[in-house]
Amino acid sequence: MKYINYILIVIGAIVAIYAKTGTDQNQYILIGGIVVLMIGVYRVSKAIPSRNDDELDNNENG
Template sequence: MKKVKNYDYVLVLLGSAAAIYAQAGEQQNTLILVLGIVVLMFGLYRIYSTIPSKKEEDKNEF
């Protein structure tokens, strides 16, 4: 499980690095920018899907 979590953080770092790299040049590379954002969002989705909902915690208290 911990190995998968590290993989998700690597996805976020790679996606953000690609998005920054695409914006850095004078000529923007749209394909790299879009792919970087997609990888970034996919990594964030996988990280946030492991966080339990607050509503679920409130239901368990009663």
């Protein structure tokens, strides 16, 4: 399941770079690539625990 997030990031980056390098830049493809990239980054960041959560747990238990 976590590989889907990384695949989204890679696909989004490739599409965004491809859309940017063309001589006739297609803005919709560029925006779509950036959106896919950001969805992947968001999904990865949701899985990373926050440091603040750890500090709150330690303060409550202490």
